[in-house]
Amino acid sequence: DWTMATYREEAIAKIRAQVGNGRVICGLSGGVDSSVAALLIHEAIGDQLTCVFVDHGLLRKDEAEQVVSLFRNHYNIPLVHADASDLFLGALEGVTDPEQKRKTIGKLFIEVFEAEAKKIGGADFLAQGTLYPDVIESVSFHGGPSVTIKSHHNVGGLPERMDMKLVEPLRELFKDEVRALGRELGLPEAFVGRHPFPGPGLAIRIPGEITREKIGILQQADAIYLDEIRKAGLYDVIWQAFAVLLPVRTVGVMGDGRTYDHVLALRAVTSVDGMTADFYPFDMNFLGRAATRIINEVRGINRVVYDVTSKPPGTIEWE
Numbered sequence: 136d137w138t139m140a141t142y143r144e145e146a147i148a149k150i151r152a153q154v155g156n157g158r159v160i161c162g163l164s165g166g167v168d169s170s171v172a173a174l175l176i177h178e179a180i181g182d183q184l185t186c187v188f189v190d191h192g193l194l195r196k197d198e199a200e201q202v203v204s205l206f207r208n209h210y211n212i213p214l215v216h217a218d219a220s221d222l223f224l225g226a227l228e229g230v231t232d233p234e235q236k237r238k239t240i241g242k243l244f245i246e247v248f249e250a251e252a253k254k255i256g257g258a259d260f261l262a263q264g265t266l267y268p269d270v271i272e273s274v275s276f277h278g279g280p281s282v283t284i285k286s287h288h289n290v291g292g293l294p295e296r297m298d299m300k301l302v303e304p305l306r307e308l309f310k311d312e313v314r315a316l317g318r319e320l321g322l323p324e325a326f327v328g329r330h331p332f333p334g335p336g337l338a339i340r341i342p343g344e345i346t347r348e349k350i351g352i353l354q355q356a357d358a359i360y361l362d363e364i365r366k367a368g369l370y371d372v373i374w375q376a377f378a379v380l381l382p383v384r385t386v387g388v389m390g391d392g393r394t395y396d397h398v399l400a401l402r403a404v405t406s407v408d409g410m411t412a413d414f415y416p417f418d419m420n421f422l423g424r425a426a427t428r429i430i431n432e433v434r435g436i437n438r439v440v441y442d443v444t445s446k447p448p449g450t451i452e453w454e
């Protein structure tokens with residue numbers, strides 16, 4: 136891609152000019168934005184960059200391993216894997232309010248990130264995968280007086296607290312351009328095309344109280360759902376697809392026994408930027424297939440429903 140090859144060269148020159156001999160720290164989430172930012176910066180300044188991956192224990196199945204193995208082993212980028220799931224899940228005990236979940240996770244995220252940054256001797260710059268739409272949204276949402284629909288969790292406030300300057304090489308790009316740039320940089324397709332994933336992760340896909348057991352159940356169900364979506368060739372036409380583990384139990388039958396287990400809701404939407412979205416009109420056979428597999432393979436779920444709400448009036452996430 137000619138445009139992205141040029142963008143890549145210019146962005147690398149800009150990063151070098153901005154950073155000089157300084158040290159850069161980059162928060163890696165496993166999403167496409169921070170991954171592309173990290174690759175670009177690594178290409179520009181090599182080991183002056185260290186990535187920090189704060190693992191809150193609320194990621195999808197196998198995702199933490201994939202991030203660590205790609206960056207550490209494949210790209211050889213210095214990466215700190217802060218496995219802080221005990222800390223996060225401990226702090227989330229008894230927390231049921233969605234905004235409280237976000238605040239708890241956001242605050243701890245900053246604390247863990249700061250502590251890890253200190254351990255490696257600090258840095259002069261903080262790198263972020265901020266995109267153009269983030270720049271716009273932060274004006275209309277967070278800058279506004281009182282219209283916070285959901286307090287999006289990012290590392291806002293961190294650069295001032297830690298006395299770091301920001302490096303944001305994706306600030307002028309839209310999502311599809313970031314993906315093109317990722318391909319240009321050789322980022323594997325599994326990362327380039329990955330659906331967006333919220334910072335608070337599975338915490339906001341488990342309405343009510345979060346437990347390790349519920350996280351495990353949701354991870355299994357979500358992985359089966361995504362597997363079926365990939366097999367049906369639908370992953371790339373859908374903006375986001377995920378499962379939500381409901382705090383509701385219903386009665387079912389299994390063999391000649393009665394079950395009393397969780398309801399799982401499946402969600403899939405198409406969207407251009409996440410600001411508005413349409414529910415995805417799956418074929419009923421697809422939904423039946425996914426539901427049957429989930430109920431047969433995941434202990435703790437005995438009923439599956441599909442969410443047919445668009446945004447507005449719904450939001451994409453349930454919390």
Ligand code: XMP
Nearest residue numbers: 285286287288331333334335409450451452
């Ligand atoms: P909603 O649910 O507001 O989601 O329609 C719009 C997009 O934002 C993501 N989302 C979040 N991302 N922290 C994030 O980093 C959050 O707290 C958060 N809440 C929602 C959501 O996954 C969708 O892509």
